[in-house]
Amino acid sequence: MNAARPTRSTAYQPSLRQKPPQTRHSIRGSGDDHDEMTLPNARVIPPEDCHPDAIKLLRLAGIFEQSHLVAHIPRYLHVIRHMPHHEYLRGGEYDSALEIGTTFFFPLVLKDMFKFAHVDFTDLKRAGDPIAEVKLPRDWTTRTWRCFNTNLEDEQLPVADSTYDLILCFEVIEHLEKDPMAMLCEINRVLKQSGLVFLTTPNSTSARNVLQIHRGYAPHFYMQYSRTRSLGKHNIEYDPRQITSLLHGAGFKIRKLWTEDLFADPVPEALEILRDTGGYLQNRGDDLLVIGEKVTEPRERFPSAVYS
Numbered sequence: 001m002n003a004a005r006p007t008r009s010t011a012y013q014p015s016l017r018q019k020p021p022q023t024r025h026s027i028r029g030s031g032d033d034h035d036e037m038t039l040p041n042a043r044v045i046p047p048e049d050c051h052p053d054a055i056k057l058l059r060l061a062g063i064f065e066q067s068h069l070v071a072h073i074p075r076y077l078h079v080i081r082h083m084p085h086h087e088y089l090r091g092g093e094y095d096s097a098l099e100i101g102t103t104f105f106f107p108l109v110l111k112d113m114f115k116f117a118h119v120d121f122t123d124l125k126r127a128g129d130p131i132a133e134v135k136l137p138r139d140w141t142t143r144t145w146r147c148f149n150t151n152l153e154d155e156q157l158p159v160a161d162s163t164y165d166l167i168l169c170f171e172v173i174e175h176l177e178k179d180p181m182a183m184l185c186e187i188n189r190v191l192k193q194s195g196l197v198f199l200t201t202p203n204s205t206s207a208r209n210v211l212q213i214h215r216g217y218a219p220h221f222y223m224q225y226s227r228t229r230s231l232g233k234h235n236i237e238y239d240p241r242q243i244t245s246l247l248h249g250a251g252f253k254i255r256k257l258w259t260e261d262l263f264a265d266p267v268p269e270a271l272e273i274l275r276d277t278g279g280y281l282q283n284r285g286d287d288l289l290v291i292g293e294k295v296t297e298p299r300e301r302f303p304s305a306v307y308s
Contacts, residue, residue, distance in 0.1 A: 039070055043265065049077040053113055061105050061138040075170075075200070075262040075287060076105065082256075084166055084196045084291060085114045094165035098122070098190070100152065100183070101172040104136050107145060116166070120146045122157075131158055152183040162192045169199040173243075174222075174234040180306065184250035185298045193294060197252065200289045203259050204237040207270035207284035214273055221263070221286070240283050242305045243290055249300035252292030259285030 034052065037045040054077050063069045063076070086092055095117040097110045102121035110116045126132065126149050133144040150157050153176055167187050173180050187197050202221040203209075209219035222234045238246075240257060247254060263286045274281055 039073060040067075041070060043071075043074055045074050045077055049074070049081050051077070051081060054080040054109075057105075057109055057113055060140050061108060063105065063138075071263075072103075076103075078260055078262055079170065079198070079200065079289070080109055080113070082198075082289070082291075083109070083114060084198060089196055090165050090192065090194050094195075096120075096164045097166040097168070098157075098164045099168040099170075100187075101169070101175075102147075103170065104138055106168055106170070107136060108139060110166075110168075120148065120159075120164075122148045122150050122152070124149060124151060152186050153177065153179045154182070156186060157190055159190055161189055162195075163190045165192055165195045167191060167195070167197045169197060171200055171202075173199065173246075174201045174237055175232065177231070177235050180236075180246060181250060181298075181301060181303070184246055184252075185301070188251045188294055188298055191294045195294050196255065197247075197292045197294070198289075199243070199247075199292070200287055201243065202234065202237050202263070203239065203283070203286055203288040205239040205284070206259070206261075206286040207274065208261075208264065208267050208286050210274060210279070210284070211267055211270035214270070236306070238288065238306075240288055240290075243288060245303040245305035247290065247292040249298065249303040251294060251296045251298045253295045255291040255293050257283075257288075257290040259283040259288050261285045262287040 034047045034050040036047045037050050037055070039045070058064060058073065058076065063073060085094075097114075097116045097119050099106050099110070099119070099121040102123050107119045107121050110119045123134075126134070126147060128149065130149050132147050132149070134147045135142070135144055148157055148159075167190070169183075169187065173183070176183060184197075191197065204219070204221075206221075209221070212219045220234070221237055223237065224233060226233060240259070244254060244257065266285075271281060271284065273279070274284070
């Protein structure tokens with residue numbers, strides 16, 4: 001049954017179908033009777049990820065009108081569903097957040113959906129001063145935001161210790177060229193005690209990569225060189241053990257770690273191969289998500305799981 005939704009006319013308008021409520025663990029709460037959503041690329045987003053407030057923000061930001069962003073909608077909605085807030089984040093005592101490697105969308109989510117009073121972000125593509133007051137290209141208001149042009153492998157953020165309650169680091173760490181721990185140690189510095197980092201990165205041990213190996217292909221997700229000689233490729237694609245080791249070394253304890261198929265649909269054939277060969281079945285989604293809590297100063301600068 002089609003559910004009516006007020007929308008703008010666009011080629012990238014999703015279809016919505018009513019589904020029975022499903023219950024899954026969620027920071028934001030689960031079991032709400034939302035609609036599943038089908039995207040133009042035929043990806044189906046489950047009802048538990050389809051919170052109407054999140055979809056409204058996607059519409060306001062014009063995400064559905066931009067074909068190169070439509071593929072990211074499953075990930076956007078999933079991380080919004082699991083965004084730390086209320087009592088889960090510093091007992092409800094919080095007001096400041098930072099997004100590293102901005103999407104130009106999640107600052108809007110943090111400010112308008114989760115009501116953070118202060119939201120900053122980093123953007124290495126913006127040339128100029130280390131700190132600037134900028135406007136977001138998809139903001140629907142005239143407000144300005146504080147933006148840092150900081151290379152976190154080599155530089156510190158121009159803010160004091162213990163500034164932020166929450167830091168988002170979505171699909172960034174795999175792009176770092178030489179020293180991911182430099183970034184994680186800096187995240188530790190600018191987070192308040194018991195503050196959280198929410199990090200996502202492609203999962204190098206996904207079921208899809210297992211299937212690639214089984215068929216005789218390299219398992220990497222996005223490690224190809226660019227014909228334009230750009231440096232946007234992934235330098236390392238991590239497994240859950242490596243990310244856990246990095247966060248532990250940087251002074252965090254793992255609040256939650258899980259994987260989800262957010263880049264493409266699940267591949268049951270790969271799970272059957274793993275099952276038939278006695279393989280490990282947990283954490284085989286194509287995206288790795290982890291929430292870490294700052295509990296101490298960095299304790300291991302070069303974890304052996306990643307550094308030689």
